[in-house]
Amino acid sequence: MDKSDKIIVGISIGDLNGIGIEVILKTFDDKRMLEFCTPVIFGATKAISYHKKVLENETQVHGITDISQANAAKINVLNIWKDEVDIEIGKPTAISGEYALKSLESAVNHLKENKIDVLITAPINKENIQSDAFHFPGHTEFLEEKLGGKSLMILMTDELRIGLITGHIPISKVAETITPELITSKVETMHASLIKDFGINKPKIAVLALNPHCGDKGVIGKEDDEIIRPTIAAIQETGKLVFGPYAADGFFGNETYKQFDGVLATYHDQGLAPFKALSFGKGVNFTAGLSHIRTSPDHGTGYDIAGKNLAKSSSFEEALFTAIQLFRNREEHKELTKNQLQTK
Incomplete structure (x- = not known):
């Protein structure tokens, strides 16, 4: 590989019929990106x-056949197949899902072997990518199995970081899935990530309520009083700055989120709906808790606009810059903690 101290960013290509390739190309239209x-x-x-x-x-x-051929001054494409692939832009097909998985698997293998430093994933279609090798509801769960650790999906901008206590599960399963153990695990993952990935020494974390109005003392549900509130109190006894539960509507409506370094939503849309309303096109999906850094843009495959030159690359660009910064933060944290151990 061309000698360089620049961070090596691996990029999975996503669904071949979506907007993934378009936003990747548009991101690197600006040659200044190669400086980073x-x-x-x-x-x-x-x-x-x-x-x-x-x-x-x-x-x-720049086409290459082995990662060792990557040129630090070029946009490298590692050719992992030679097939003539039938591309039907704008349509989800079995073929586009198959090759999205080939790209993802190769990228993750290179990440595990530290041949790339970080991974950015272009959007996949969660239906057509399903196979014996991919039986997951999304990237997050796949990466947790392949890379190890306890994953936490965090949607983030500079001023808002929302993690999910439950992820890609049916809404009917949310209440029964939320346990003291799960809440504690997600808080621990977010707390550790805020310290080592974001450089926040004493992070403040808010936990959202499951039910409207925090259950109104049991009138609209008992989970907040019987599960979430006692769990937060137990976590507080360990010294972590964790607060809640907060009713989600007022929490976002009153901009209370600005008082916290991280927010944990109880289910997918409770966190992602307000996040995308506040930040769509600027947000980044970061998978915390893994052995390596992975980010992605905050949008999907965009079949409806694929091939029309309408896709905006702003979220992919943010995912790129975020991955680089998180990698640097984590490396700096490793050095600092190593030095602390050596002086004891």
Whole structure:
């Protein structure tokens, strides 16, 4: 590999028929991006070329067959297949899901072997990617199994970080899934990430209520008083600055979230609906708690606009910069804690 101290950013290509390739190309239209990192896209130059032709995009890419050939001054495409792939832009197909998985698996293997420093995942279709090798509701769960650790999905901007106590599960299963053990685990993961990934020494974390109005003392549900509130009290006894439960509507409506370093929502849409209303196009999905850094843009495959040159790359760009910064923060934390241990 071309010698460079730049961070090597691995990029999984996402669904071949979606907007993933478009936002990747648009991100690196600005050659100044190469000053911050060495990109390695896991896919095939033929697939990239097909999208370039449709989009009339002139971004130059550098095809390689092994990670060792990556050039720090170019946009590298690691060719992991030679097949003639049938691309049908704007349509979810079994083929586009199959090759999205090939890209993701190769990128994750390189990440595990530390041949790339961080991973950015372009959007997949959670239905057509399902197979014997991918039987998960999303990236987060797949990465947890492959990389180890206790994952926590965090949607983030500079001023808002929302993690999910429960993730990709049916709403009918949320109440029975929320236990003291799960809440405690997610708080611990967010607390540790805020310290080592974000450099916040004493993070303040808010936990949202499950029921409207925190259950109104049992009138609208007992979970907040019987499970969430006692668990928060027990966590507080360990010295962590954890508060709640907060009724979600007032919490966001009154901008209370600005008083905290992290927020834990009890279920997917409770956290993501307000997040995307406040931050769509600027947000980043970060998987905390894993052995390596992974981020992604806050949008999906965008089939409805794929191939029309309408996709905006702002969220992918934020995912790129965030991954680089988180990697640096984590490396700095490792050095600081190593030095602390050596002086004891």
